[in-house]
Amino acid sequence: MAEDTYKEPAPYRRGEANPFDSMMIRFDKAAEMYKLDEGLYNYLKHPVKTVIVSIPVQMDNGKLEVFEGYRVIHDNILGPSKGGIRYAPDVDLDEVKALASWMTWKCSIANLPFGGAKGGVKCDPSKLSMTELEKITRRYTSNMLEIFGPDTDIPAPDMNTNEQVMAWIMDTYSMHRRKTITGVVTGKPIIIGGSRGRREATGRGVMIATLAALQKKGIDVTKTTTVIQGFGNVGSVSAQLMREKGSKVIAISDVSGGYYDKNGIDIDMAIEYVKKNKNLGGGDFGTKVSNEELLELECDILIPAAKEDQISAENAERIKAKIIVEGANGPTMAEADEILRSKGIMVIPDILANSGGVIVSYFEWVQNRLGYFWEEDDVNQRLNRMMTEAFENVYNTAIQYQTTLRLGAYIYAIDKVSKVLKLRGIYG
Ligand code: GLU
Numbered sequence: 001m002a003e004d005t006y007k008e009p010a011p012y013r014r015g016e017a018n019p020f021d022s023m024m025i026r027f028d029k030a031a032e033m034y035k036l037d038e039g040l041y042n043y044l045k046h047p048v049k050t051v052i053v054s055i056p057v058q059m060d061n062g063k064l065e066v067f068e069g070y071r072v073i074h075d076n077i078l079g080p081s082k083g084g085i086r087y088a089p090d091v092d093l094d095e096v097k098a099l100a101s102w103m104t105w106k107c108s109i110a111n112l113p114f115g116g117a118k119g120g121v122k123c124d125p126s127k128l129s130m131t132e133l134e135k136i137t138r139r140y141t142s143n144m145l146e147i148f149g150p151d152t153d154i155p156a157p158d159m160n161t162n163e164q165v166m167a168w169i170m171d172t173y174s175m176h177r178r179k180t181i182t183g184v185v186t187g188k189p190i191i192i193g194g195s196r197g198r199r200e201a202t203g204r205g206v207m208i209a210t211l212a213a214l215q216k217k218g219i220d221v222t223k224t225t226t227v228i229q230g231f232g233n234v235g236s237v238s239a240q241l242m243r244e245k246g247s248k249v250i251a252i253s254d255v256s257g258g259y260y261d262k263n264g265i266d267i268d269m270a271i272e273y274v275k276k277n278k279n280l281g282g283g284d285f286g287t288k289v290s291n292e293e294l295l296e297l298e299c300d301i302l303i304p305a306a307k308e309d310q311i312s313a314e315n316a317e318r319i320k321a322k323i324i325v326e327g328a329n330g331p332t333m334a335e336a337d338e339i340l341r342s343k344g345i346m347v348i349p350d351i352l353a354n355s356g357g358v359i360v361s362y363f364e365w366v367q368n369r370l371g372y373f374w375e376e377d378d379v380n381q382r383l384n385r386m387m388t389e390a391f392e393n394v395y396n397t398a399i400q401y402q403t404t405l406r407l408g409a410y411i412y413a414i415d416k417v418s419k420v421l422k423l424r425g426i427y428g
Pocket of ligand 1: 082083085106154156157158186329357358359361
């Protein structure tokens with residue numbers, strides 16, 4: 001491993017956006033509309049637990065490197081906290097804090113018996129060997145032994161973490177507990193307790209939310225065009241399923257840039273290409289477009305499924321989609337919300353649109369506790385039911401408060417969490 005394994009990269013976010021502020025701006029607005037009691041507001045504003053650990057790792061070149069890991073538990077009012085772990089060079093506490101509270105709102109909107117959490121390790125997986133990645137994961141997990149647990153805090157995959165990483169977490173935790181405890185983590189490989197349909201769940205949920213939105217707008221899916229930013233797990237599955245439902249996917253992209261074809265892109269070919277070449281770069285899927293140009297293409301449905309802060313006050317004005325479905329967490333900056341609203345664009349917020357992942361994580365946890373595994377059809381049907389119900393609840397709340405689906409989603413979540421908090425009362 002070269003000496004330059006670990007570098008502080010330039011932040012990828014545009015402008016001065018801070019994800020925690022971006023979440024708080026929406027939370028504040030929703031709390032005000034809901035007239036949330038000041039004490040409860042303060043309770044929900046602060047995470048219940050923040051853990052920072054140091055992760056020393058003997059690298060392949062013999063050098064000792066120390067990485068920083070985080071786990072933020074925003075709350076555990078509805079049940080054990082739930083949320084993914086991301087590995088990224090620029091992950092920081094603010095980002096993890098914002099993502100942890102988004103998980104609280106997400107779980108509450110989906111009606112799951114979970115609170116919200118998020119974890120992260122500041123590292124660049126693209127520069128790490130498998131051995132190094134495994135060492136980081138195991139040491140991070142062993143540092144979190146008092147935090148993680150099937151009844152306390154249940155991690156899952158997020159950006160740059162996958163089934164293998166979840167398997168290492170499960171194994172490390174189980175080794176310390178002297179028995180196999182599959183329910184400590186979700187998003188595992190199916191052969192060691194993962195759920196059928198989990199890998200596709202977020203993309204499938206995006207498709208379900210999109211169909212629900214189209215129905216409200218009276219638009220026939222077979223007459224629509226879809227543009228998708230991001231071709232990872234969420235973007236590629238959303239692309240496949242939207243095409244399956246009859247929408248024409250006219251543009252896709254990933255870190256290497258994007259492609260546009262007004263006649264529709266061959267999604268299966270693109271998926272095969274990425275399997276062989278890691279990303280879309282160098283492929284031939286249509287006219288080349290940049291990630292920024294892609295957002296502004298003429299289309300019915302825009303699915304930002306890449307990363308945070310892609311739609312800002314600067315480019316929101318030029319967006320032409322009728323519906324935006326947020327596959328990623330936080331792709332729209334708070335400053336763009338009002339512009340999109342005034343343009344009449346319906347935005348299905350992240351905390352609703354991408355909740356398919358955590359919903360099937362819940363199914364995985366349930367199956368682990370039961371020791372009985374469901375068929376894929378069963379998983380998909382249950383996901384469909386829960387996502388559709390969540391969409392309806394958010395939609396009706398937005399109508400009741402005469403506001404956007406985003407604020408409707410926050411209000412629905414605040415209502416539920418604050419009611420449970422009042423019923424449980426404050427101990428001490
Ligand atoms: N990381 C995913 C999310 O942001 C999934 C979390 C989970 O399954 O616990 O929703």
